[in-house]
Amino acid sequence: MNELTREINTLQYLEEKCTGCKLCTMVCPHGVFAMEGDVARVVRRDACMECGACMLNCPSEAIAVDSGVGCAAAMIYAALTGREEPTCG
């Protein structure tokens, strides 16, 4: 799976803002964050799929990511219909 999950992404993390709440390590579906002592560290940056769960649940705004769906069909649909934010369904 490593070969497949290697993707570029826009994840940015400011470790000095971390409060040690651990939520990012719990919500990330690809194990991007792990606790090292009292702070979260980015341990699998390339696996980030930009779902935005960590950013949404970070209490100190230490995480920024241009989140959205990694779905070509949604983006093509949005481009054809002129909608801004591509979503599913």
Next chain:
Amino acid sequence: MFSEPKEITPTHSRMTAANRWDNILARWGWRRDRHWVVPGLYALGNPTPESPVFVTANYTLSFDAVRTALAGVDCYILVLLTYAINVWCAAGKGTFGTDELVERIAETRLGEVVSHRRLILPQLGATGVNAWEVKRRSGFTVTFGPVRAKDIPAYMAAGKATPEMRLVRFTFTDRLLQIPIELVSLFLWFLGAGVVAWFAGGWLTVAAVGAAYLAGTVVFPLLLPWIPTRDFSSKGFIVGGLCLLPFAVLALGKPEATLVWRWVLAAGLMLALPAVTAFIALNYTGASTFTSKTGVRREMSRYIPIMAVCFGLGVIAVLTVGILWWVGIR
């Protein structure tokens, strides 16, 4: 104490024949927006005010996964209105979100039903639910449970999720279960393409179009992790090319046609149809569990022009030999 709380609907952990049939129809995309359960509060077993509350989406596949995983557990299931969309996709859209959760807690008067203030959410709901805001607005503490409902019993027993429970996968079985919806959603396009193909080159081209369809909807998803190269589009070109090769060879051996005619047909097939398979593969990014918006956008800008040129040239070649065939120039 109770000021007429909202109705709590009893449910159970069995899969009835009707449930199974509903799940099969959902997998085949039959009336895909109709596979819903009524949002609200459900009681599984004989829950008490101390019993845990699990939150899920009002999609039958989601609700069924949760209630069957909780067999033998006395608990409440709070079903959010996600318009018959699964938890992760609904969270991405925001319908499985903070606002809906806070409103559903109030609407069901959950605070009067249970004495504690804890909710267990599926981990993938975190894309739409801000645990801190839910706490601030409703008083309920959100705990993100495992990704998969079937891990809930082990999660409850251990009191926490293991790292393994926190990771999404994309197994062979996951991909196998998605094949019906891929087949169904593209069927009419390919039916139309098959009709055009018959006029252009007879049954050989019809079969080639069918091969491109199955290469994109069946072969590509199943072989995904084992196809060399990284992005979905190039994987699609590889699978499409290999699946179309036998038809190009058959085109070269087509009787009663000149060598030039045969080569143009073979080249046309090899240009147009692997590009179609690659396009299906590119669109499969949204069905997968690991592609990022940035990565997909980059892949689209890199490969869609290539697909368009290959497809355009290939169609021109096939239609040209088709027209020549009908007017008697072979």
